Amino acid sequence: MAARGGWREKISVRFSGAKLDEPLSRHTTFHIGGPADCYLEIGNSADLRDFAALAAEQDVPVFFLGQGSNLLVLDRGIRGAVVRLRGRFEDMELLAGGRVRAGAGLRVPKLVSFCAQKGLAGLEPLIGVPGTVGGALAMNAGTPQGEIGPAVAEAEIWDLQERRPRALPREDLRFEYRSSSLAGRIILGCVLQLKPGDKVDIMKRIQSYQRKRFQTQPIHTYNVGSVFKNPPGQFVARLVEEAGLKGRAVGGARVSPKHANFIENFSGATARDVLELIDLIRGEVRRIFAIELELEVKVVGEA
Numbered sequence: 001m002a003a004r005g006g007w008r009e010k011i012s013v014r015f016s017g018a019k020l021d022e023p024l025s026r027h028t029t030f031h032i033g034g035p036a037d038c039y040l041e042i043g044n045s046a047d048l049r050d051f052a053a054l055a056a057e058q059d060v061p062v063f064f065l066g067q068g069s070n071l072l073v074l075d076r077g078i079r080g081a082v083v084r085l086r087g088r089f090e091d092m093e094l095l096a097g098g099r100v101r102a103g104a105g106l107r108v109p110k111l112v113s114f115c116a117q118k119g120l121a122g123l124e125p126l127i128g129v130p131g132t133v134g135g136a137l138a139m140n141a142g143t144p145q146g147e148i149g150p151a152v153a154e155a156e157i158w159d160l161q162e163r164r165p166r167a168l169p170r171e172d173l174r175f176e177y178r179s180s181s182l183a184g185r186i187i188l189g190c191v192l193q194l195k196p197g198d199k200v201d202i203m204k205r206i207q208s209y210q211r212k213r214f215q216t217q218p219i220h221t222y223n224v225g226s227v228f229k230n231p232p233g234q235f236v237a238r239l240v241e242e243a244g245l246k247g248r249a250v251g252g253a254r255v256s257p258k259h260a261n262f263i264e265n266f267s268g269a270t271a272r273d274v275l276e277l278i279d280l281i282r283g284e285v286r287r288i289f290a291i292e293l294e295l296e297v298k299v300v301g302e303a
């Protein structure tokens with residue numbers, strides 16, 4: 001990487017809103033995370049092109065985040081630049097034939113509401129996913145009632161070699177349980193193929209999913225949703241509860257008393273607190289049930 005000062009200065013000159021040593025706790029739903037050397041928001045393709053060229057020329061590592069709703073950023077933060085796509089990347093547009101174009105920076109609940117208003121069904125299970133379209137595509141976000149993957153007709157990425165956007169057709173994409181072949185690419189957006197539906201029925205489904213979430217998840221706390229992936233045929237929440245860990249705390253982090261696959265930052269938790277709690281949960285579930293839990297949350301940065 002180029003000398004720390006040099007590239008940061010160049011980015012600050014070209015992108016006036018760039019912030020140096022920005023605490024990432026301000027950009028994650030956990031409200032946890034050390035500083036990014038440089039944090040910036042990019043609002044259009046021309047700026048993205050300039051930024052990508054500058055980052056390549058200066059050999060700067062770049063991490064793209066969305067709403068930070070599936071991230072545990074470690075306490076010493078992220079070296080290099082952290083980028084959030086905003087502005088034109090938050091656009092959505094109704095196309096012909098039940099298709100919708102959505103930018104990577106758009107919030108998922110806004111997209112779900114837009115589709116409902118247009119009488120387009122398929123995304124209702126995603127109403128409570130508090131992330132962006134980019135994050136949802138990288139994670140193949142969803143619930144047992146449905147994921148984003150099956151609705152994706154085409155994805156748009158930034159091609160680093162060609163220095164321009166590139167469309168990837170459905171047949172070039174893979175979506176699995178909480179992962180996709182788009183992870184690790186620079187995701188700009190997608191085109192979704194939805195089904196025509198009755199607006200009232202769509203709204204009813206949305207309301208019922210919201211009600212269920214409100215009853216079962218600690219949505220008003222600082223958290224990142226499910227911490228672990230459910231092993232085949234098992235529910236992590238039940239395993240953790242049966243292991244007697246509901247409410248167990250390490251420092252400012254605790255297993256949610258409401259949903260045992262959630263960890264809450266209830267009092268100034270550090271990433272280290274969360275990692276210790278994760279280790280404790282994994283250890284107990286391994287010891288009692290001989291099951292190895294896999295993380296759903298992405299752990300990034302330096303400890």
Ligand SMILES: Cc1cc2nc3c(=O)[nH]c(=O)nc-3n(C[C@H](O)[C@H](O)[C@H](O)COP(=O)(O)OP(=O)(O)OC[C@H]3O[C@@H](n4cnc5c(N)ncnc54)[C@H](O)[C@@H]3O)c2cc1C
Pocket residue numbers: 029063064065066067068069070071085104105128129130131132133134135136137138139140141142143183184185186187188217218219223224225226298
């Ligand atoms: C209360 C709550 C409930 C939740 N419920 C669900 C649920 O029901 N189902 C579910 O699947 N998830 C759920 N989540 C987790 C989370 O919301 C999803 O994983 C979401 O898709 C993450 O989106 P994000 O924009 O916040 O991504 P981030 O957390 O910011 O990033 C996640 C990953 O996506 C990558 N990424 C994001 N944007 C881009 C981009 N433009 N280009 C390249 N890579 C990118 C990041 O690099 C990272 O690897 C929940 C979280 C919370 C807090």
